Amino acid sequence: LTPPFKPQVTSDTDTRYFDQEFTGESVELTPPDVGPLSSITEEVEQPYFQQFSFHGSTGTLGRSMDQL
Numbered sequence: 001l002t003p004p005f006k007p008q009v010t011s012d013t014d015t016r017y018f019d020q021e022f023t024g025e026s027v028e029l030t031p032p033d034v035g036p037l038s039s040i041t042e043e044v045e046q047p048y049f050q051q052f053s054f055h056g057s058t059g060t061l062g063r064s065m066d067q068l
Contacts, residue, residue: 007017015023 009017
């Protein structure tokens with residue numbers, strides 16, 4: 001299937017086909033708010049996920065965002 005329009009870009013950061021209304025916006029990282037999902041415990045959810053477990057670091061998301 002041939003696309004109706006294939007832009008000719010010169011690099012990964014070539015944004016000339018996007019309106020400046022969008023490319024002129026400041027970049028802002030917005031991690032999710034702490035909420036109900038962060039308070040779910042394995043003990044509460046275990047009946048729904050028999051034979052499954054996960055023990056991840058609660059700070060993993062924050063560390064990966066610091067590297068951006």
